[in-house]
Amino acid sequence: MTQDELLDAFPGVRVDQDNAAYYGGLLEDRVLVNRCDDCASWHHPPRSACARCWSRSLTPTAVAGTGTIVLLTVLHQGSRKEGADFSAGHPLVAVELDEQPGLRLGGTVLGADPATLQLGERVRVVVRRLEGRGPRVDFERMS
Amino acid sequence: MSPSRRNPARDQVAIVGLGRSPYGRDRVGCTPGSLVLDAAIAAARDAGVAATDIDGLCGSTVATAYVQAALGIGRVSWFANPASVIGNQIVAAVAAVHSGMCETALVYHNAYRMPFASRSAGRDPMRRRAMLGLAETRSAWGTGHAESGANSMFGANAYAAWAGRYLHDYGYGRDTLGLVAINSRTNAGRNDNAVYREPLTMQDYLAGRMVRDPLSVYDMDIPVDAADAFIITTTERARDLARPPVLIHASSLGSTDYGIEEQLLDLDHAGQVVVAERLWAKSELELADVDVFYPYEGFSNIALSWFENVGYCGRGEGGAFVRQHWVEREQRILIDGRIPVNTHGGSLSEGGTQGAGHLYEACLQLRGEAGVRQVPGASVALVTPGGYYFNSQGFLLRRDG
Ligand SMILES: [Zn+2]
Numbered sequence: 084m085t086q087d088e089l090l091d092a093f094p095g096v097r098v099d100q101d102n103a104a105y106y107g108g109l110l111e112d113r114v115l116v117n118r119c120d121d122c123a124s125w126h127h128p129p130r131s132a133c134a135r136c137w138s139r140s141l142t143p144t145a146v147a148g149t150g151t152i153v154l155l156t157v158l159h160q161g162s163r164k165e166g167a168d169f170s171a172g173h174p175l176v177a178v179e180l181d182e183q184p185g186l187r188l189g190g191t192v193l194g195a196d197p198a199t200l201q202l203g204e205r206v207r208v209v210v211r212r213l214e215g216r217g218p219r220v221d222f223e224r225m226s
Numbered sequence: 227m228s229p230s231r232r233n234p235a236r237d238q239v240a241i242v243g244l245g246r247s248p249y250g251r252d253r254v255g256c257t258p259g260s261l262v263l264d265a266a267i268a269a270a271r272d273a274g275v276a277a278t279d280i281d282g283l284c285g286s287t288v289a290t291a292y293v294q295a296a297l298g299i300g301r302v303s304w305f306a307n308p309a310s311v312i313g314n315q316i317v318a319a320v321a322a323v324h325s326g327m328c329e330t331a332l333v334y335h336n337a338y339r340m341p342f343a344s345r346s347a348g349r350d351p352m353r354r355r356a357m358l359g360l361a362e363t364r365s366a367w368g369t370g371h372a373e374s375g376a377n378s379m380f381g382a383n384a385y386a387a388w389a390g391r392y393l394h395d396y397g398y399g400r401d402t403l404g405l406v407a408i409n410s411r412t413n414a415g416r417n418d419n420a421v422y423r424e425p426l427t428m429q430d431y432l433a434g435r436m437v438r439d440p441l442s443v444y445d446m447d448i449p450v451d452a453a454d455a456f457i458i459t460t461t462e463r464a465r466d467l468a469r470p471p472v473l474i475h476a477s478s479l480g481s482t483d484y485g486i487e488e489q490l491l492d493l494d495h496a497g498q499v500v501v502a503e504r505l506w507a508k509s510e511l512e513l514a515d516v517d518v519f520y521p522y523e524g525f526s527n528i529a530l531s532w533f534e535n536v537g538y539c540g541r542g543e544g545g546a547f548v549r550q551h552w553v554e555r556e557q558r559i560l561i562d563g564r565i566p567v568n569t570h571g572g573s574l575s576e577g578g579t580q581g582a583g584h585l586y587e588a589c590l591q592l593r594g595e596a597g598v599r600q601v602p603g604a605s606v607a608l609v610t611p612g613g614y615y616f617n618s619q620g621f622l623l624r625r626d627g
Contacts, residue, residue, distance in 0.1 A: 095373070096372050096373050097372040097373070098372065099372075102372055106372075127489075128371070128372070128486075128489075134483060153391070154379065154384070154387035154388065154390070154391055154488055155387055155390055155391075156383060156384075156386035156387040156389075156390055156438050156439050156440075156441075157436075157438070157439035158376055158383065158386075158437075158438050158439075159435075159436050159437055159438065159439070160437045160438070161375075161376050162342060164375075165375040165376040165377075166375075166376070167375075167376035167377070169376070172439070173376050175376065175377065175378075175379065175383055175387065176387075177379050177384075177387065177487075177488035185484075185489070185491050187488050187489055188488075189377070189378055189379035189487075189488045190377050191376070191377045197439075202390070202391065202394050219373070219377065221377065
């Protein structure tokens with residue numbers, strides 16, 4: 084895939100050289116997170132150095148996609164452009180992945196009644212196709 | 227590494243001029259630039275300095291080149307437009323004055339209601355156009371966020387999520403945040419510059435329209451058109467000028483390597499922790515010396531964390547502290563029955579200017595010019611603008627002599 088094709092697949096997203104592999108992975112329904120080749124620690128969002136050992140050698144690596152909700156809000160207001168149903172309350176979470184403490188991804192929780200969501204709840208990653216914006220990471224309940 | 231105690235600029239640089247463009251929710255015909263010019267001219271006149279006396283410029287989003295040309299400030303030897311408000315501008319100017327890059331700096335910040343932040347602003351076609359290039363500004367800094375919107379832990383969304391985490395972890399209800407909002411509103415009742423002055427009851431607060439759970443309309447700063455400006459110079463020169471100098475005793479910024487929203491490991495890793503540690507290490511003053519306290523409350527939960535981080539109480543105890551020092555008959559916080567908090571009404575009621583209003587009010591109090599809300603004998607102010615990630619800042623200011 085060319086850089087132009089990747090950029091065209093994600094209008095409205097700031098795709099750059101550092102995060103191209105992450106977004107490229109989403110097009111294949113895979114969640115790739117940078118892992119250090121030297122000390123094996125994980126890092127997100129994608130950057131070109133390992134914050135732990137300063138290695139410049141990182142490999143986008145598939146994660147298991149399971150984790151725990153560590154931050155949770157429900158949005159009741161926003162612009163129409165954002166494509167969310169604010170009238171019902173739109174949940175937004177940060178999820179700590181099982182791979183490493185502090186390794187977090189953000190997104191919404193699909194198909195969940197926002198009033199019943201709780202901190203500490205287990206969720207799994209879903210790669211969701213969004214019209215006019217390209218695929219993105221969100222979550223669903225594990226139960 | 228223990229925090230450095232070095233502070234060669236201690237009390238050597240002063241704020242000697244104050245100016246502002248009145249805060250408003252319904253102003254028309256103004257641009258960000260015109261607001262800055264209002265404040266800048268007022269500050270220079272307050273200090274008694276002319277364009278030819280100003281040799282340094284430092285502002286937030288309005289370019290220094292614009293202000294210099296618009297005010298005919300012939301020659302400046304130092305200028306900067308750093309990003310975070312208002313601490314970045316002030317500490318840069320302190321460093322510039324103290325190091326000799328300039329002698330007298332004009333520092334400014336403005337707020338401008340954007341179409342997404344206010345319904346009336348959204349009806350203004352020129353404000354819509356003024357957003358050109360502003361979308362995704364944060365991501366363009368390269369902090370790591372590549373997307374914004376309803377599915378992104380970004381800006382206000384993330385502050386709401388951290389507020390929820392705080393209430394959950396320490397067992398508080400929303401009424402705890404409500405005390406911060408009511409305190410601001412009560413104090414705003416004595417401030418003609420405040421955009422919301424009518425009393426707010428806990429019942430009103432709890433019935434407030436929920437925006438980003440658990441933050442309601444009363445927990446988030448009020449969009450205003452406004453500007454504040456400060457003249458900063460050496461204490462030596464300040465003593466020859468028109469107004470009483472406010473000495474910058476200690477100042478610090480603070481940031482950790484968890485500098486974006488959802489990646490912040492926990493509140494012990496907030497930039498606020500760094501600010502407090504450095505501020506006290508550099509200071510000859512102690513918390514007990516503080517007469518007035520200005521914790522930023524652009525989101526109400528941020529203020530609770532400042533109480534904790536500056537040392538009034540431990541982690542998670544900010545909510546209990548505020549309740550313990552709540553004076554029911556006054557409907558506001560008085561620490562130890564003496565020290566008021568955000569005497570101007572803060573970002574929640576005076577209007578949201580990202581901490582510039584807090585700093586301005588602290589200077590007024592130390593000059594003894596706060597009118598009906600003057601705190602008798604106020605001689606030391608602790609001002610802590612900014613939130614958790616990339617914009618935590620703190621200042622210890624004191625009256626001269
Ligand atoms: Zn490494």
